[in-house]
Structures are given as C-alpha cells and as structure tokens.
Amino acid sequence: MKPVLLWGQSGYGEALLEEIRFRLGDETPAPVPSASGPGWHLLETTAEAGRVFADMAFPHWVLTEIREVTGSGVNQLAAGLLDGFLEAFQEIRVEEPWPLEILCAAEEEGLARRAASVRTELAARLKKRLSRVAKLGRPGPFPPGARPGWVMAFTGFDRVLAASRVISGGQRRMADDAAAPSRSYLKAEEAYHVLGDEPAPGQRVIDLGAAPGGWSYSAAKRGALVSAVDNGPLKGGAAAHPNITHLKADGFSFVPESGRCDWLFCDMVEDPYRVLRLLADWVAERRGARFVVNLKFGRADPVELLREVERFRAREAADWERFYVRHLFHDREEFTLVGSSGVS
Ligand SMILES: C[S@@+](CC[C@H](N)C(=O)[O-])C[C@H]1O[C@@H](n2cnc3c(N)ncnc32)[C@H](O)[C@@H]1O
Known part of the structure; x- marks a missing residue:
C-alpha cells in the first residue's frame, strides 16, 4: 500500500473520487480515502500511481512519497x-529545476498566510543548508511528467502533507491582463501551459464562441492572426485588435476559408457532446493542428463526459503527439481539452 495525494479544486472532491473509480476500472475495488478535504483525497492504494493517476482531469496535483509534518x-x-526534505532528497541528484510548491485548502481563513510564512522560512533554511539545490526549486510551470519535487499541502494550521514525488501537476492560477475582456482569458493562458505550447506570431487561430474575446486576445497579443467567430460583440483589448477579425457566424457550420488553421479554439456554451462531435469533424478533415476546446458539463454528469472524451481519444486522437483533458484551475463546471495532432 502506498499513499497517493490527489489535490484538485475545492468543491470538486466528490467528482474527483468518481473519476478515481472510473480510472481504476471495475476490476479494482474503489479505494477509501484515509483523509479528505475540500477538493483533495489521500488514498492508500495498491494501484501503481504513475500508471493509473498520471493523466486525470480533476486533480491539479497527483503526489506520492508523502510525509506528514506537524507543528504548532x-x-x-x-x-x-526541512528535515523531511533533506531525508527525501538525500538519494536524489538535483541538476534541473524542481517543483517547490505550497497548496492549501481555499476555505480555511488565514491558512494561505500561514502556508506562505512557512514557505519563506523553509526557503531561508534550505538556502543555508543546500544553496545550489534551493536555487533550482520553483513553483513552475513544468512540462507534464513525473519528477522529484517538494510539494507541501497544508491541510490545517498545524498539519502538512509533504510529497517528494510529483506524478503530475499542471493546472495553476495565471496572471491576469488588464486589457483582457473576460476572465475566460485565464483559461486560454492556462491551457497553453498545460499543453507546453502557445500561439506564435503569424499562426492562424480560429476561435469558435469567441465573444467577448478573451481567448482571441490571448492569441492576438502573441502575434497570431485570429478569426473570432461569434454573433456577440468583442470587447476590451479584443474589440479593435489589428490581429483579430470578427466573423458573425455559427460555430457549428463555420469552415475556415483557407481550409485549415494552426489552432482551433472552441469555448461555445453548447452541449458538450455536440462540441466533441464538432471537434471530431475538424480532426477528420485535418483542419487544425492544435486544439483548445472547452466542454461545459453544467448539468451533465462529468464522469460520463470523461468516458466520452476517452472514446474520442481512442478513436480520433490515438496517434496525437499530445492530448490532455483537464479541469483547469480557472475552469468551473467545465473541462478543457488541449491537444496537438502533429499535423502541421
Ligand atoms: C463562455 S463565452 C466565450 C468566452 C470567450 N472564450 C472569451 O474568452 O471571452 C461563450 C460564447 O459562445 C458563443 N456561442 C454559443 N453558441 C455558439 C454557436 N453555435 N456559434 C458561435 N458562438 C456561439 C456565445 O455567443 C458566447 O459568446
């Protein structure tokens, strides 16, 4: 038995648990968490964490090699x-940047302040003991994949679950931009970080369901050329951006004039199953090279939708370079699919 900590967005703890059951499959008995909080679970499981839990949607972090640290x-x-870190890292040769993070359950009043103070104090102590190693510790972003790290999950004022192995960890809060016309902008920014790629100058982007223009703006500010498809108006920094062409059209029937694009964005508030079928059409027609597609689960069952996403992956995306479905830090009742088909 090995403990695995799965840490997601506050309020989605039950959905996370259901996703765990789905990922483990019917043959494996559902693990019972030994501890839980809003959006996180600590599991004792025989399942091999790297294989089963590395590519899940709800957890922002999947962590193992866990020590419990308490103190008043x-x-x-x-x-x-610091003691836990020194013990965990004595066998690890550190040559590259490694994740040094604090996590804390959002609801707890004052807990984030406590966590930040502990982090500062730990960083100072670590610098004194191992200055070269300390210099390489940072909050990320990091590309997908397992790696050593030191992630300290504050589950209370006097209790930390500290993990020295990061199985996966991609979602995070992004920096806002005053000219961005919507909070949705942050989802696009976060999606690039999960994918490990972002629109580049001169690349063509089709944005279906673009208004008021947060995603379009995030691509245009990087120099990409955006066709923003929506009957609604563009606002803020997207409204008169020279790289954005506003097209009043229906996203389901829109076909790019050139036949293809470097990026397909889709954030339409529509039935997620219908959006997935639309994405399948785009893939079949080889119209897009990379995708950022948001699926609103709203009243739909999120885990049923994940099943459909996995069918999509098997049918449509089996040979893609990258394909992730994630409940982003900035997502609410929605998932974001990001992928790179390898077709350019
Ligand atoms: C959540 S908003 C998009 C926000 C946008 N991504 C941003 O960053 O500002 C959803 C948009 O989808 C558009 N929409 C819904 N159904 C559509 C359709 N069939 N065709 C085009 N746009 C659609 C709505 O008009 C709305 O502006």
Whole structure:
C-alpha cells in the first residue's frame, strides 16, 4: 500500500473520487480515502500511481512519497519540513529545476498566510543548508511528467502533507491582463501551459464562441492572426485588435476559408457532446493542428463526459503527439481539452 495525494479544486472532491473509480476500472475495488478535504483525497492504494493517476482531469496535483509534518507554529513546521526534505532528497541528484510548491485548502481563513510564512522560512533554511539545490526549486510551470519535487499541502494550521514525488501537476492560477475582456482569458493562458505550447506570431487561430474575446486576445497579443467567430460583440483589448477579425457566424457550420488553421479554439456554451462531435469533424478533415476546446458539463454528469472524451481519444486522437483533458484551475463546471495532432 502506498499513499497517493490527489489535490484538485475545492468543491470538486466528490467528482474527483468518481473519476478515481472510473480510472481504476471495475476490476479494482474503489479505494477509501484515509483523509479528505475540500477538493483533495489521500488514498492508500495498491494501484501503481504513475500508471493509473498520471493523466486525470480533476486533480491539479497527483503526489506520492508523502510525509506528514506537524507543528504548532511557523518555525516548528519549517524545521519539520526541512528535515523531511533533506531525508527525501538525500538519494536524489538535483541538476534541473524542481517543483517547490505550497497548496492549501481555499476555505480555511488565514491558512494561505500561514502556508506562505512557512514557505519563506523553509526557503531561508534550505538556502543555508543546500544553496545550489534551493536555487533550482520553483513553483513552475513544468512540462507534464513525473519528477522529484517538494510539494507541501497544508491541510490545517498545524498539519502538512509533504510529497517528494510529483506524478503530475499542471493546472495553476495565471496572471491576469488588464486589457483582457473576460476572465475566460485565464483559461486560454492556462491551457497553453498545460499543453507546453502557445500561439506564435503569424499562426492562424480560429476561435469558435469567441465573444467577448478573451481567448482571441490571448492569441492576438502573441502575434497570431485570429478569426473570432461569434454573433456577440468583442470587447476590451479584443474589440479593435489589428490581429483579430470578427466573423458573425455559427460555430457549428463555420469552415475556415483557407481550409485549415494552426489552432482551433472552441469555448461555445453548447452541449458538450455536440462540441466533441464538432471537434471530431475538424480532426477528420485535418483542419487544425492544435486544439483548445472547452466542454461545459453544467448539468451533465462529468464522469460520463470523461468516458466520452476517452472514446474520442481512442478513436480520433490515438496517434496525437499530445492530448490532455483537464479541469483547469480557472475552469468551473467545465473541462478543457488541449491537444496537438502533429499535423502541421
Ligand atoms: C463562455 S463565452 C466565450 C468566452 C470567450 N472564450 C472569451 O474568452 O471571452 C461563450 C460564447 O459562445 C458563443 N456561442 C454559443 N453558441 C455558439 C454557436 N453555435 N456559434 C458561435 N458562438 C456561439 C456565445 O455567443 C458566447 O459568446
């Protein structure tokens, strides 16, 4: 039995648990969490974490090699975390940047402040003991894949679950831009980070369901040329952007004039199953090289939708370079699919 910590968005703990059951399959008995909080579960499982949990949608972090550190104040916690770190890293040769993160359950009043103070104190102590290693610790972003790290999940004021192995960890809060016309802008920014790629100058982007223009703006500000498809108006930095052409049309029947694009964006508030079928058409016609597609689950069952996404992956995306379905930090009742088909 090995503990695995799965940490997702507050309020989606039950959905995370259902996704775990789905990923483990019917043959494996559903693991019972040994501890849980809003959006996270600690599981004792015989399942091989790297294989089963590495590519899930709901957890923002999948962590293993976990130590519990307790202490009544900042100094005590920092001391315990330093001891844990030194023990965990004694066998690890550190040559590359490694994830150094704090996580904390959003609801707890003041917990984020406590966590930040502990992090500062730990960083100072770590610098004194191992300055070269300390210099390489950072909050990311990191490309997908397992790696050593030190992720400290504050589950209370005096209790931290500290993990020295990151199985996966991609979603995160992104920096806002005053000219962005919507909060949706942050989803596009986060999606690039999950994919490990972003629109480049001169690339062609089709944005279906573009208004008020957050996604279009995020691509246009990188120099890409955007066709923003929506009957609604573009606003803010997207409204008169020279790289954005606004096309009042229906996203389901829109076909790009050139026949293809470098990026297909789709954030239409529509039935997610219908959006997936649309994406399948785009893939079959080889119209797009990369995709950022948001699926709103709203009243639909999110895990049923994940099943359909997995069927899509098997049918349409089996040979893609990259394909991820994630509940982004900036997503609410929705998933974001990001992928790179390898077709250019
Ligand atoms: C969540 S908003 C998109 C936000 C946008 N991504 C941003 O960053 O500002 C959803 C948009 O989808 C559009 N929409 C819904 N159905 C559509 C359709 N069939 N064709 C085109 N646009 C559609 C709506 O008009 C609405 O503007």
